[in-house]
Amino acid sequence: MDGMISELRGSLGEAGVLLDAERMEGYLVDQRDLVRGRAAAILRPSSTEQVQAIMRLASRYGVGIVPQAGNTSYCAGATPDTSGRQMVLSLERLNKVRSVDPLDAALSVDSGVILQHAQDAADAAGLMLPISLGSEGSCRIGGIIGTNAGGLSVLRYGMTRDLILGLEVVLPDGSLVNDMKRLRKNNTGYDIKQNFVGAEGTLGIVTGAVLKMIPKPTHHATAWVCLAEDVPLPEMLALVRRETGDLVSSFELITPRSLALVAPPDGPLKSGSGGVVLVELACSSSRIPVVEVMEGVMGDVFEAGWAEDVMIAQSDAQRADMWRLRETIPEGEKHHGGSVKHDISVPIGRTVEFLKVGGAAVAAYDPTLELSVYGHIGDGNLHYNLLVPKGDDRLRFTDRIGRELAPQLYDIAAGMGGSFSAEHGVGRLKRRLLQHYADPNRYRVLRGLKGLFDPLDVMNPGAMVDPATGLSGQE
Ligand code: MLT
Numbered sequence: 001m002d003g004m005i006s007e008l009r010g011s012l013g014e015a016g017v018l019l020d021a022e023r024m025e026g027y028l029v030d031q032r033d034l035v036r037g038r039a040a041a042i043l044r045p046s047s048t049e050q051v052q053a054i055m056r057l058a059s060r061y062g063v064g065i066v067p068q069a070g071n072t073s074y075c076a077g078a079t080p081d082t083s084g085r086q087m088v089l090s091l092e093r094l095n096k097v098r099s100v101d102p103l104d105a106a107l108s109v110d111s112g113v114i115l116q117h118a119q120d121a122a123d124a125a126g127l128m129l130p131i132s133l134g135s136e137g138s139c140r141i142g143g144i145i146g147t148n149a150g151g152l153s154v155l156r157y158g159m160t161r162d163l164i165l166g167l168e169v170v171l172p173d174g175s176l177v178n179d180m181k182r183l184r185k186n187n188t189g190y191d192i193k194q195n196f197v198g199a200e201g202t203l204g205i206v207t208g209a210v211l212k213m214i215p216k217p218t219h220h221a222t223a224w225v226c227l228a229e230d231v232p233l234p235e236m237l238a239l240v241r242r243e244t245g246d247l248v249s250s251f252e253l254i255t256p257r258s259l260a261l262v263a264p265p266d267g268p269l270k271s272g273s274g275g276v277v278l279v280e281l282a283c284s285s286s287r288i289p290v291v292e293v294m295e296g297v298m299g300d301v302f303e304a305g306w307a308e309d310v311m312i313a314q315s316d317a318q319r320a321d322m323w324r325l326r327e328t329i330p331e332g333e334k335h336h337g338g339s340v341k342h343d344i345s346v347p348i349g350r351t352v353e354f355l356k357v358g359g360a361a362v363a364a365y366d367p368t369l370e371l372s373v374y375g376h377i378g379d380g381n382l383h384y385n386l387l388v389p390k391g392d393d394r395l396r397f398t399d400r401i402g403r404e405l406a407p408q409l410y411d412i413a414a415g416m417g418g419s420f421s422a423e424h425g426v427g428r429l430k431r432r433l434l435q436h437y438a439d440p441n442r443y444r445v446l447r448g449l450k451g452l453f454d455p456l457d458v459m460n461p462g463a464m465v466d467p468a469t470g471l472s473g474q475e
């Protein structure tokens with residue numbers, strides 16, 4: 001290890017290798033303070049060539065490298081294990097916007113660029129990078145690619161995977177796959193780059209990306225829909241999409257308990273008996289009267305008996321107030337004392353059914369538990385969280401729910417054709433869930449792919465899957 005560290009110092013310089021405990025601390029714990037690891041060093045390369053040098057050494061010395069971008073994972077995907085033998089590779093110094101190409105609507109960036117800075121670069125060119133997340137001020141491009149992040153507008157623009165035109169990736173042996181093209185069409189064999197999207201740094205290290213942009217939406221209509229009881233939300237979504245000419249960019253559910261965590265009781269934005277849906281239309285043309293379109297469709301929603309009240313934002317400030325409430329719910333949960341997060345995905349048509357059956361399971365387990373449910377119901381993703389009861393120990397509660405109740409919720413989702421992880425990934429915390437719920441042949445191929453790319457298991461060892469030899473997945 002000492003030999004590797006002195007070679008690393010030679011290639012990265014002093015600023016590129018952190019060894020003292022105080023400076024290492026922030027890289028060793030996940031953002032929710034659930035998992036704490038140790039590391040032999042924190043590496044901070046400032047170029048793709050330095051990342052290549054690191055991986056060559058890691059392969060030679062057999063040292064595990066844990067890539068870390070903004071360190072905002074909910075599954076400890078970027079936290080080293082406790083052996084003290086792994087090294088964290090922080091992408092934070094790979095932070096240049098490489099080019100903005102308006103005619104190709106393509107944005108080329110280093111993987112350590114903060115999402116918001118990438119959004120700003122697109123905005124300055126009159127375009128938009130359509131990935132929107134609560135953590136956009138601190139998460140980095142490499143992390144959103146590694147986790148195939150979703151967020152608030154997936155129903156219109158897709159997951160991160162759908163926005164990737166090109167990638168630059170350092171393989172475990174230090175060689176470089178340069179596929180930084182900005183082509184929309186390129187049918188020339190396997191789409192290798194997609195293997196690295198959602199791979200959580202277990203196959204290679206993404207150092208650069210070309211991302212799709214879209215014409216900047218300059219006109220919005222945002223509605224705060226106070227729901228009646230038992231609204232068939234999938235039908236409502238279908239109607240709103242159809243009647244707006246598919247201009248819907250967000251369709252977010254907020255249940256009353258989640259809203260109460262963040263909304264002042266005397267504030268203007270209230271819940272309906274069935275909670276709230278925040279609907280947004282986005283459009284880049286002034287020729288389309290989005291607010292009138294929204295008013296018309298909300299009339300239909302009323303007529304169907306689905307809304308008790310609807311407020312359409314009359315100003316940017318009102319729109320921002322609505323979004324602030326939605327986006328600060330995770331913060332509100334933290335402030336309450338924490339929550340156990342379940343990032344459930346089910347087919348859109350079964351979301352309401354999941355809410356009913358899941359709610360019944362929680363009530364049967366312990367009727368005093370409080371659910372905070374919200375999220376991207378427009379794409380089938382529910383943040384189905386349990387609030388830590390006052391006075392209970394957060395870690396003990398998390399452990400108990402993980403053992404006793406979460407399996408029931410995941411089984412219900414799986415029985416509906418759903419998933420235990422919609423957009424938060426697998427990391428170190430959900431490895432066993434992956435093994436349990438994945439189709440056995442899919443799991444076998446996952447392990448085979450890991451073994452093919454990373455036979456020495458130096459790429460984020462311990463996250464997601466262990467390698468196996470050959471696509472047949474034999475040990
Ligand atoms: C969100 O949609 O707000 C996040 O994905 C959920 C979270 O931060 O837990």
Ligand code: ZN
Nearest residue numbers: 151375383423
């Ligand atoms: Zn989310």
